[in-house]
Amino acid sequence: MNDDQLHELLYQALETELGGVHIYEAAIQCAKDDDLREEWEKYHRQTTRHVELVEGALAAFGLDPSLETPGRRAVRRIGVSLVEVLQTALAEGPPEAAQLIAAECVTLAETKDHLNWELIGEVVKHLKGNAGKVLRAAFAEVEEQEDEHLYHATGWSRELWIDSLGMPAVLPPPEEQKDVKTAIGAARAKQVRAEMT
């Protein structure tokens, strides 16, 4: 294991979660649909918890959570940009457009978040000792939530777009109705939408 790169992954994971908290706060302001707002409020709470879990993992590795790295800075810039995009969309309107932009921004943020945890899932298979134990416990708590965040965000982006195009949309998206938490489940949900519309 390249320890330096593992530490880099944890720093980027922390920055992604910190950015995620702000992105959800801004996205909630853009939500028009009640189901979507409720979902984002739930994911905001979960993301706040993920910050604590990554901070706990950094502490277990004896790492300073405030350390800067070039990769971490890049992740932060992307997060700050996404929040700015959301604030601009909300200010400029119309509300339907802001909601759609928010769904896409959440999908972009959750794509990085999902990758981080997928990599952490690979890493914990090889780690021993207390730090490995802490990270493994964090992964066990977070894994399914991250799957849900990404697949559901993708579903909302697609269905809100389809609705905006004046075509029959499935809202809330089939990913949410079917409680999708795997890539196979997401593929099935898309098949279901094709049969429904």
Ligand SMILES: [Fe+2]
């Ligand atoms: Fe997360």
